[in-house]
C-alpha cells in the first residue's frame with residue numbers, strides 16, 4: 222500500500238482543495254462575479270494548454286517564467302505545448318483569433334482558473350495555483366487604468382484581508398524607456414560588480430530594469446540610489462500617470478509609488494501595479510498587473526492597447542480572515558432510521574426534503590438513537606430527523622432541533638414545511 226502511494230501521491234506543488242478550502246475560493250469567485258460585471262467585464266474561459274510560442278512571444282524569452290518555470294512538452298506531432306503559466310497570453314490569443322476588435326471598441330474579460338509554474342514551492346507559492354485575472358482591451362486613456370485599479374481594490378475590499386498596500390509605478394513607453402534603460406545600465410556599470418548577485422550581473426545586459434526588483438539584500442542596498450524611471454519619462458507618460466493617480470486620490474484609493482516595481486513579465490508599458498501584504502511571508506504580492514500597449518500587435522493582432530491584472534487565489538486565501546468552515550452552508554437535516562424496516566421511508570423523505578430545497582444527509586445504515594444523535598451533531602445539521610417503527614406506522618418523523626434540544630413528532634408530509642418554518 223505504502224509503496225503504491227509513494228508512486229501516485231500528488232505532484233509536489235500541486236494541492237488538493239477540500240470543501241473548507243474550496244469554500245474560500247468560492248467566496249472569492251462570488252465576489253468577482255458580483256463586482257466585475259458592474260464594470261462590464263464578462264467571463265472568458267480559455268484553454269489550459271496552448272502552443273509554447275504564444276507564451277515565449279508574449280511573456281518574453283528573457284523572463285524567469287519562460288526561461289525556467291514553464292511546464293512544456295511535445296505532443297505526438299512534436300509540437301511544443303505549454304500549460305498556461307498565466308492567463309493574459311491566452312486571452313490575447315483568443316481576442317486576436319476571433320477578431321473581437323472588429324466587433325467592439327472596448328472588450329473586458331475576466332478569467333478564473335489554474336495556472337502552472339515550475340517554481341520552488343513555499344508558503345503562498347505553488348506549481349499549480351489559481352488566478353482571478355482581468356483584462357480591459359481597447360482604451361489607451363488613463364481613466365481605464367484608474368477604473369481597473371478601483372475595481373481591483375473594490376473586489377479585494379470585499380474579502381476582509383487585513384492590511385494590504387497598493388503600489389504603483391510607470392514603466393514608460395517605447396519613446397522614453399530605451400533612454401532610461403541606457404541611463405540605468407550606465408549607472409549599474411559604474412558600480413563594483415562584486416556588489417551585485419550573479420543574476421543581476423547578467424540582467425544588467427539583458428534587462429537592466431529587472432535589477433531593480435532583485436530581492437537579494439546587498440543588491441537592494443547597492444541600487445538604492447539608482448536613477449528613477451519616473452524622472453526620465455516623456456511628458457505623455459508623465460501626464461498619463463498623473464491622471465491615473467488623480468482619479469485614485471479622488472476615489473479615496475490609497476497607494477504608494479514604488480520605483481522598484483518593474484514586474485516580472487516583459488509586456489508591460491506605462492502603469493504597473495501590485496497589491497502586497499506584509500503578513501504572508503516572502504510571497505507577499507497578492508495581485509499584480511499593468512498596461513501592455515504593444516502586446517496585441519506584437520502577437521500579430523491589431524494595434525490595440527490593454528491593461529489588466531491577476532490576483533493569486535492561494536495568497537488571498539492565506540489572508541482571508543474567516544475560516545473556510547464559516548462559508549460552508551450548514552445542513553438543514555440529518556436523517557436516520559432506527560430499524561431496517563424504516564429505510565425505504567427514510568430514503569423517500571430525504572428526497573422530498575431535497576425537492577423542497579432543503580439540504581442534508583441521509584444515514585444509509587440503520588443507527589441506534591445514540592449514534593444517530595452523535596452523527597447529527599457532527600454534521601452540524603440544524604435538525605436531526607429520526608424514523609423508528611412507531612413513526613413509520615404513524616406517518617410521522619421525530620424532529621429534534623439541534624440548537625435547543627426540543628423534539629416533536631411531525632407528519633412526514635409536513636416535514637419540509639416544519640424545517641423551513
Ligand code: HAM
Pocket residue numbers: 306307308309338340345346347348350351352354355356485486506507508509510511528529530531532533534535536
Ligand atoms: P504575475 O505577477 O506573474 O502577473 O502573477 C499575478 C499574481 O499571481 C501574483 O501577484 C501572485 O499573487 C499570483 N502568483 C503568481 N505565481 C504564483 C505561484 N507560483 N503560486 C501562487 N500564486 C502565484 C501575471 O500573471 C499577469 N498575467 C497579470 C496581468 C494580467 N497583467 C496584465 N494582465
